[in-house]
Amino acid sequence: MVHEDKKFSTKNPRLMVPTKIECNGFILRRLEVGDAPSITKYCQDPLIHQMTVRIPFPYELKDGEWFVNNSIPKWDEGKEFNFGIIINNEVVGICGLAGFDSLHRHAELGYWLGKPFRGQGIMSKAAKAVVKFAFEELKVHRLDVWHMEQNEGSKRIIQKLGFTHEGMRREGHLKDGKWNNSVMYGLLESEYLKKNKVILN
Numbered sequence: 604m605v606h607e608d609k610k611f612s613t614k615n616p617r618l619m620v621p622t623k624i625e626c627n628g629f630i631l632r633r634l635e636v637g638d639a640p641s642i643t644k645y646c647q648d649p650l651i652h653q654m655t656v657r658i659p660f661p662y663e664l665k666d667g668e669w670f671v672n673n674s675i676p677k678w679d680e681g682k683e684f685n686f687g688i689i690i691n692n693e694v695v696g697i698c699g700l701a702g703f704d705s706l707h708r709h710a711e712l713g714y715w716l717g718k719p720f721r722g723q724g725i726m727s728k729a730a731k732a733v734v735k736f737a738f739e740e741l742k743v744h745r746l747d748v749w750h751m752e753q754n755e756g757s758k759r760i761i762q763k764l765g766f767t768h769e770g771m772r773r774e775g776h777l778k779d780g781k782w783n784n785s786v787m788y789g790l791l792e793s794e795y796l797k798k799n800k801v802i803l804n
């Protein structure tokens with residue numbers, strides 16, 4: 604995995620972070636104007652809506668445009684870091700960090716992947732790279748992640764990343780008229796550094 608193309612976030616000069624991360628078989632890169640059509644194409648799968656809280660279904664081009672147009676300034680402000688998963692010049696999924704708080708140094712990991720690309724270990728690799736980005740570039744102290752109770756695939760990814768199960772947020776989300784339990788996890792900087800044998804400067 605190679606980090607390249609370091610750029611200053613325009614409104615926060617203390618945050619110099621890579622906008623592109625080379626992974627084995629795909630690239631993670633900051634979203635760009637023009638990514639909305641491929642995001643819209645892969646969000647035609649209702650499972651993405653069912654397993655997340657803010658992704659609508661049906662998903663229209665205007666939803667993809669809103670997401671891209673919202674993500675670009677949030678990156679510049681140092682608040683959200685949404686990476687597109689790029690395969691064959693298309694955004695086939697998203698793996699990113701929301702709610703970055705530079706005072707308390709925490710953020711929340713989230714992701715989805717287009718149906719044709721699932722079951723090949725892509726999100727395991729993408730999420731690992733974004734966790735590395737969070738601890739080694741943003742220098743977070745704590746990373747949060749959660750999944751809906753029934754989401755076995757996401758649960759497995761989170762377990763492999765070394766997160767600690769911290770509890771159940773009972774009836775945390777209203778999804779299509781039904782209250783869903785959310786399973787909550789956290790990963791601390793000390794745990795990440797120890798697991799990955801990383802020494803930060």
Ligand SMILES: CC(C)(COP(=O)(O)OP(=O)(O)OC[C@H]1O[C@@H](n2cnc3c(N)ncnc32)[C@H](O)[C@@H]1OP(=O)(O)O)[C@@H](O)C(=O)NCCC(=O)NCCS
Pocket residue numbers: 650651654655714715716717720721722723724725726727728749750751754755756757759760
């Ligand atoms: C969850 C999701 C991101 C997984 O992406 P993926 O690239 O297919 O995941 P991977 O191929 O890296 O597989 C991760 C692990 O989960 C397992 N897994 C995947 N789907 C599974 C399922 N439905 N049931 C049980 N295990 C599953 C895989 O076997 C793998 O385990 P292993 O490494 O021990 O073999 C993808 O299915 C998705 O986008 N789903 C819809 C949106 C969503 O759920 N987003 C997450 C919200 S918290």
